[in-house]
Amino acid sequence: MSGSARSVASATGWVDVKARWRSFRARLIVGSVVWIIGGVALSGLALSELFREHVTEQFDGELHGHAEELIALAAVDPTGRPYLHRRLSDPRFLPPGSGFYWQIERQGSAPVLSGSLAGHPLVLDGAPPATGVERHVFITGPRGPVRLVERTIVPAGAGGEPLRIAIGVDERELDLVLADFNRTLALSLGVIALGLVVAAFLQVTFGLQPLGRVRTALADVRSGRVRRLPEDSPSEVRPLVQDLNALLDANEEMIRRARAQAGNLAHALKTPLAILVDEGERLRAAGQSEAASAILAQCDRMRRQIDYQMARARAAASRSAPGAAADLNATLAPILSAMDRLHGRRGIRYRMECADQVAAAVETQDLAEMVANLLDNAGKWATDEVFVGVSTSREGVVRIVIDDDGPGLPPESWELVFDVGQRLDERAPGSGLGLPIVRDLANLYGGRVWLEDSPRGGLRAVLELPAARA
The missing domain is CATH 3.30.565.10 (Histidine kinase-like ATPase, C-terminal domain)
Incomplete structure (x- = not known):
């Protein structure tokens, strides 16, 4: 395609877009769709963020509970090595790579690990938190970032050496919960948005039907099937219909008067013209043929001009009349x-x-x-x-x-x-x-x-x- 052809096609497409944008229906539907999609998208983002905060708080609360249980079960044997009186009640800390971990460290002793760590301890950065302080940090675990809760305690029989307790969960577990929720949320909001768009389309279509009926009625008036528009329209459209009917009545009355005036004018002109023609014939009969011919020629010219202008006036009036x-x-x-x-x-x-x-x-x-x-x-x-x-x-x-x-x-x-x-x-x-x-x-x-x-x-x-x- 040449450059000029592309320019013509582009201009034609732009004209089509502008023509469609002049439609009330297109404007209302496009506006409704934009607002619906924008509102649903913002609602989805807000709900997703609220759910993230809720799930994060839930995970932190759960880790806090597990940390309290771990503190209650932690002890130190006579050799100074920490141990647990029994396993934690949550079985997710047992399978290797489950994403739920705990670890107890004591200066001078090997750390005690959950089964999920499979013998590979977590790398805890920095100094342990102060006694009685719960610290939330992120570290790198076996499968990526780990959301960790740390505490420092001094159990009985520990000889004054504190225990550093860490319990955490993979950040991926939180992301999986959020991803599942976001998929469900997106599907639900998509269905709601589609329903709202369909409802908006139906509302606009049915709402503009009175204007469509007015347009059809105007076509009937122009085709001559009816003289006036029906006034059984909604209250918002009825004033427009009444004004159009008043305009049609005024136009009809104006045409009627124009035709009457044209007829009166023709009659007023043709009567003196007939008298002049008669006088011309009298002059010709009296032997004054030269004067008679001049009068009759001018009368004939006047008659032709009257007929011509009357035809124009009648056609102009008829053209203004619908139907x-x-x-x-x-x-x-x-x-x-x-x-x-x-x-x-x-x-x-x-x-x-x-x-x-x-x-x-x-x-x-x-x-x-x-x-x-x-x-x-x-x-x-x-x-x-x-x-x-x-x-x-x-x-x-x-x-x-x-x-x-x-x-x-x-x-x-x-x-x-x-x-x-x-x-x-x-x-x-x-x-x-x-x-x-x-x-x-x-x-x-x-x-x-x-x-x-x-x-x-x-x-x-x-x-x-x-x-x-x-």
Whole structure:
């Protein structure tokens, strides 16, 4: 992989991470997991340390008890050699290498050892502790560090020479107990942490379900299945739902007023315009053809501009209204029938291929106006046939392709014909507003329209519109 490809992949991965981090669910779950793992880990460390202190105290207490028993059993024979009246009660001091040791030393005599030392005495460093003082030290034993308790006593018959008593246990014995406890603790806390993570995931999932229902309801509003959001939501979400419903109501009222005002404006303009047209016809009838032609031409220009601006205003209002959807089959069928009657006298045939259940996210009236303009334009220039193909080109886009077998247009004119009032051939009937209206309506709905060469030899018009939600 090249450096640029790695950079693109790294940037894409970072964008994906940022997109996931914008999710409430991801933030809550990650935060819960971090706190749970951190809390459980700290709890485990604290419990392990507390258990270590407890076990250490227990071992020290046990060694203290064994030291007291050893002191009670220690004696000196007539030769001055120390001995025990009997064995210690704990059998762990007997097997060689058991990890539990005791030793008695007296100046000038061989030390007395436990069976676990197997004849190898412990090396006691430094001077013995003072009489009556218990000293806890660490020394090196047969199998590693030994936790040792030392005492100094003067038994009866010892001739004044004290005995140095040492009793200890391998540090490894303490470590084994702690390791076993830590394994059990880690397993237990791991199960608890897993349970808490699952509980947090379920809590977040169920806790965010009301927001998911609001999102689904908004999709239903946009698709036109419902007008308002249901308000049977939890108290924390209900104010948001109520505000959204108020916004939907205000938007609907605004659109209603805009349509009413546009209709009123059109009526207010068309009535004087009709009077002017009538006056122009009167002038023509009176023989004033030059003045009549000027008035009628300007009236026709005003009428075209009114129709164009009204189409834009209606489409803008429709675009603002949620739930717009137009079925392609149902919308195109009557338009094709009308085009057959309009251009059939010249022998022009219209043929359509359209998949079932294809709908565009536009108002039916606006879709009809766009397609009718394109079909009428194709019928004017076709020689024998106009073909209409409807498909879903990619996810979320409906494509309408209209091909004719006429003379076509040079590529430099493909954009020019979308200018308002632009007509490339004055011999053909029309106002020069059809294609500009199509482009403006398509742009208002987030779509696009363009021209290109047709494989049938004429011109191809391609109209792409957003698909309606299922």
